[in-house]
Amino acid sequence: MYRDLRKFIAEIEELGALRHVAGADPHLEIGGITEVAAGLPECPALLFDRIKGYGPGFRVFTNATVSPQRAALALGLDPALRPLDALKAWMTKRQTLAMQAPVMVKDGPVLESSDRGNQVDLGRLPAPFWHAKDGGPYIGTGSIVVMRDPDGGWINASIYRVQVHGKSKVTIQFDHQGRHGAIIAKKYWEAGKACPVAVVNGEHPALFIAGFEYLSAGASEYDFAGAIKGAPIEVFAGPATGLPLPAHAEIILEGELLPPSRETLPEGPFGEFTGYYGADKRPCPVMNVTAVHHRSDPILLGSPPMKPPRFHFGLPFRAASIWSNLEAAGVTDVVGVWQHVAQLMTVVAIKQRYDGHAKRAALIAAANSYMGRLVVVVDDDVDPSNLADVVWAITTRCEPAEQIDIVHNAWSSALDPRIPPEAKARGVTSHSKAIIEACRPFAWIDRFPPTSAISQDEARAIEDKWGAVLKGAK
Ligand SMILES: Cc1cc2nc3c(=O)[nH]c(=O)nc-3n(C[C@H](O)[C@H](O)[C@H](O)COP(=O)(O)O)c2cc1C
Numbered sequence: 001m002y003r004d005l006r007k008f009i010a011e012i013e014e015l016g017a018l019r020h021v022a023g024a025d026p027h028l029e030i031g032g033i034t035e036v037a038a039g040l041p042e043c044p045a046l047l048f049d050r051i052k053g054y055g056p057g058f059r060v061f062t063n064a065t066v067s068p069q070r071a072a073l074a075l076g077l078d079p080a081l082r083p084l085d086a087l088k089a090w091m092t093k094r095q096t097l098a099m100q101a102p103v104m105v106k107d108g109p110v111l112e113s114s115d116r117g118n119q120v121d122l123g124r125l126p127a128p129f130w131h132a133k134d135g136g137p138y139i140g141t142g143s144i145v146v147m148r149d150p151d152g153g154w155i156n157a158s159i160y161r162v163q164v165h166g167k168s169k170v171t172i173q174f175d176h177q178g179r180h181g182a183i184i185a186k187k188y189w190e191a192g193k194a195c196p197v198a199v200v201n202g203e204h205p206a207l208f209i210a211g212f213e214y215l216s217a218g219a220s221e222y223d224f225a226g227a228i229k230g231a232p233i234e235v236f237a238g239p240a241t242g243l244p245l246p247a248h249a250e251i252i253l254e255g256e257l258l259p260p261s262r263e264t265l266p267e268g269p270f271g272e273f274t275g276y277y278g279a280d281k282r283p284c285p286v287m288n289v290t291a292v293h294h295r296s297d298p299i300l301l302g303s304p305p306m307k308p309p310r311f312h313f314g315l316p317f318r319a320a321s322i323w324s325n326l327e328a329a330g331v332t333d334v335v336g337v338w339q340h341v342a343q344l345m346t347v348v349a350i351k352q353r354y355d356g357h358a359k360r361a362a363l364i365a366a367a368n369s370y371m372g373r374l375v376v377v378v379d380d381d382v383d384p385s386n387l388a389d390v391v392w393a394i395t396t397r398c399e400p401a402e403q404i405d406i407v408h409n410a411w412s413s414a415l416d417p418r419i420p421p422e423a424k425a426r427g428v429t430s431h432s433k434a435i436i437e438a439c440r441p442f443a444w445i446d447r448f449p450p451t452s453a454i455s456q457d458e459a460r461a462i463e464d465k466w467g468a469v470l471k472g473a474k
Pocket residue numbers: 141142156157158159160161162173174175176178179180181211212213214215303312
């Protein structure tokens with residue numbers, strides 16, 4: 001597998017999916033170009049150079065994994081796989097991953113340039129101002145926040161957004177208090193200490209993916225990334241914090257996260273993955289940055305949230321976990337799970353074997369659908385990754401009066417744009433979910449009118465045999 005982000009970018013270039021952009025403005029233009037590009041059918045990845053106001057060499061890389069092909073590539077899977085096959089391959093691989101603890105090294109390219117103490121000036125790094133109503137520039141949209149649990153000593157390394165506030169201060173935002181980073185920081189604060197912390201940017205894409213996974217407390221995202229990579233992540237001891245930090249990352253900030261009793265700063269608002277500003281500016285923990293390390297000609301990995309269907313990952317990784325949850329719970333005959341609208345809608349495809357099978361699958365999927373109001377179950381002839389097919393199934397196989405259920409007070413978050421402000425003020429972070437059984441009713445499934453469409457298998461065979469002709473080959 002590729003060694004680091006630079007090698008990953010080189011592989012994308014080989015696939016013809018990289019565009020070089022020169023002269024863009026970090027104030028709204030990089031964000032705008034990124035959003036427009038992510039909406040194009042080919043979703044190109046973008047490498048920005050000669051960024052307005054910065055010297056050549058300081059680069060920003062966006063849309064790294066927004067296409068299914070590049071999400072597969074990042075996992076070391078064949079990018080030519082059909083998206084649902086790629087997700088299934090990941091679901092299967094994920095179940096048997098062998099964790100790999102990082103190895104310590106003495107040095108690394110990220111130490112090519114280091115600033116300490118009052119030399120630190122975050123203004124030298126081109127942190128983009130991504131969306132028009134954002135509260136400021138964000139250096140961390142796809143970066144990993146590293147902390148050590150003071151009790152167990154294990155390392156948490158997951159993604160929380162990082163806003164820049166002047167020369168040497170940033171804020172780190174936890175969506176809710178259950179985030180491992182929030183739990184760890186609180187332990188230091190309750191002991192009257194600041195929490196040593198590092199923000200790692202331009203990390204290996206396997207770590208970017210690991211940083212989004214729901215792992216259990218005590219399980220390090222570093223080990224999970226090593227498992228994906230098939231080789232341990234190489235880390236060195238951060239000179240300012242002693243935290244283990246990836247030697248091949250592009251940019252690393254070290255410092256301490258101050259107890260909120262000492263200082264907070266207003267964070268946000270920030271355009272979120274729902275396509276809204278669901279949460280207003282609010283007080284947020286502050287990181288005092290005491291060291292900045294970066295490679296020569298560093299590449300800042302940016303993964304701004306954008307209006308759906310654009311999403312950080314072109315394969316819906318959380319659908320792979322739900323697929324595993326279904327299998328672990330003993331639900332048989334699941335042929336596919338997918339999420340649309342940037343994970344706000346979950347679809348499960350099953351081959352029905354008994355009455356109640358579809359609802360059993362739906363309830364498990366609904367329980368684990370974060371912020372998603374729609375959960376749909378379809379039959380095995382419907383491709384769950386094809387939204388048009390899913391809507392066709394809903395409109396032809398679902399009698400709303402009989403096959404839609406509403407579950408109340410289910411899992412959402414403070415970022416949900418549809419929870420009324422008064423309810424949010426009362427602490428409401430739940431919503432209702434509609435479970436849509438878009439399957440043929442099991443009791444008379446044999447008498448349901450047959451479909452006139454060719455089967456998915458037939459369609460694939462035709463694509464394999466005639467695809468080149470259909471694409472215009474002579
Ligand atoms: C690009 C990106 C940005 C994210 N931003 C945040 C964020 O600002 N705050 C947050 O709490 N979670 C954010 N998340 C989600 C968390 O990274 C994710 O839920 C992770 O599993 C949390 O890790 P933890 O269990 O170690 O706390 C983001 C995810 C991605 C992919």
